[in-house]
Amino acid sequence: MLSTLRDAWKIPDLRKKMFFTLLMLLIYRLGSHVPVPGMDREVIEQIFSGGEGGVLGFLDLMSGGSMRQFSIFALNIYPYITASIIIQLLTIAIPSLEALSKEGEEGRKKIAQYTRYGTVVLALVQAIGFSIGFFNRALIDKSFGTAAVVVLTLTAGTAFLMWLGEQITEKGIGNGISLIIFIGIISRLPGALYEIYQLLTAGQVNIIEVLLFGIVAILIIAGVVAIQQGQRRIPVQYAKRVVGRKMYGGQSTHIPLKVLMAGVIPVIFSTSILAFPQTLSLFFEGGFANFVREYLTVNGKVGIWIYSILNVILIILFTYFYTAVQFNPVEYAKNLKQHGGFIPGIRPGKPTSEFLSRIVSRLTIVGALALAIIATLPVLVGSLTDLNIRFGGTALLIVVGVALETVKQIESQMLMRHYKGFLK
CATH class of the missing domain: 1.10.3370.10 (SecY subunit domain)
Structure with missing residues (x-):
């Protein structure tokens, strides 16, 4: 794997793609440390201390520590994954969506657009639940304006992460959504x-x-x-x-x-x-x-x-x-x-x-x-x-699986460029 990465770095086009991917992942990690305004950090820490080892610890692990810090990426990319599951299940159940999925590139773009809409809706619901619901006592000011800022910040953070993942998939190396989860876990x-x-x-x-x-x-x-x-x-x-x-x-x-x-x-x-x-x-x-x-x-x-x-x-x-x-x-x-x-x-x-x-x-x-x-x-x-x-096992499984898939994509990119040069 290390030799593959070293050889890929020597190819200018692949080096550019790898650098772009690393830059996007760096932006993700930096954003994971940007706190949501209007939240009391000490109260959030007390909530986590009371529920550590339970579901809060699990959510914090899968968000790369963003949940405990209640950063702008606290919801992470999971609303997008949930929206993807729903859309894929609906594609089987609804004939019009099934027909759309068979229309080639245009159909896939339309389904991707529906997934984005679903992601924003689910992120908005989760943001309301976390800020006004479970983490309500961490709100510094109980006014509507402060709560709205917190909800919109969390929703925008998930929407930005979704865009970041799509940019990595399109212009970088590997699957952007999987790599965001990967980096969050190994951090x-x-x-x-x-x-x-x-x-x-x-x-x-x-x-x-x-x-x-x-x-x-x-x-x-x-x-x-x-x-x-x-x-x-x-x-x-x-x-x-x-x-x-x-x-x-x-x-x-x-x-x-x-x-x-x-x-x-x-x-x-x-x-x-x-x-x-x-x-x-x-x-x-x-x-x-x-x-x-x-x-x-x-x-x-x-x-x-x-x-x-x-x-x-x-x-x-x-x-x-x-x-x-x-x-x-x-x-x-x-x-x-x-x-x-x-x-x-x-x-x-x-x-x-x-x-x-x-x-x-x-x-x-x-x-x-x-x-x-x-x-x-x-x-x-x-x-x-x-x-x-x-x-645990799920985290290790995701990390190893994503690493393997990413390296295989790099190898296929190298093979494609090798054949191109050979045919010339």
Whole structure:
């Protein structure tokens, strides 16, 4: 990976893209330290001290520390992710949206526009809930003007982050939204390691527990790499055909079907959905909040098992959903037939699409289960030890997955430029 980054930096065009990406991510981290006006920092710290280790700690981790500082990026990019989930589900349910998604580039632009509108609406609702609801006592002035400034600042911060992510995707390297989440998580890594050191020196945890966590972290990294890189190659033979005086086809190739086509997207979606009732519980006191903490968070004795089971189910469902969005066996079989290709032993057309559907289904269940186990295992390990570590399996999974995808994009960019130079 380091050699790939070094080689990519030597190419002027790629160096410009990488520099642009780093600059945008630097702006994001600087903005994470810009406080929202009209909020009392001491009161916010007291609220976090009372709820640390619970949902507030989780939200703070996923926002890269912006929530605890209540910065302009406190809501982070999660309203955009939630809006994306809603729009994608509506695309399947509403025929007009489904038709729009098949209209090519123009259709995708329209759907992206709807997602932006949904992001602003969701960010506005969350901003009202946090500022006027849960963090109401942190407002320095209870007037409408002050509350409006806080709400608009938080909403604008999310809208700016959405634009920042789109700029990275368009003009930089990698997926901008994933990289924003990636940087937010790894910014907490030094603090998490220092916390482990403090717990170790204070004698609150023993070296065996630290080593156990380290082994699990290494296994997660190895597992993510193996699943992300794993693929099954389906052999394809192209029939010979004569066009004019030239003969085409006759060569053998393969279809590389990845074990995990969806990447880490199912984990991000699952985390966002499971965080929703936890976020909702922050605005209520009493029965509902206690129920959520006990039964739907990793801090409850029963909740850790319910949370883990729901996490596994949602990851499997989203893996199947996202794989179906990315790979259409019917269209693939149709394209193969049109170009004179066939899978040895399988008739072209419907039998080919059914064969590909079976293979993809088997690969997807293996990838989904592996993804779910990797995301859930550290949560269970953390509950069996005294390590108060918020940099858990989901965070490691997202970090490793995004890093792999970004490096693969850099490699594909280098390969494209290499072929261009070779053809010249």
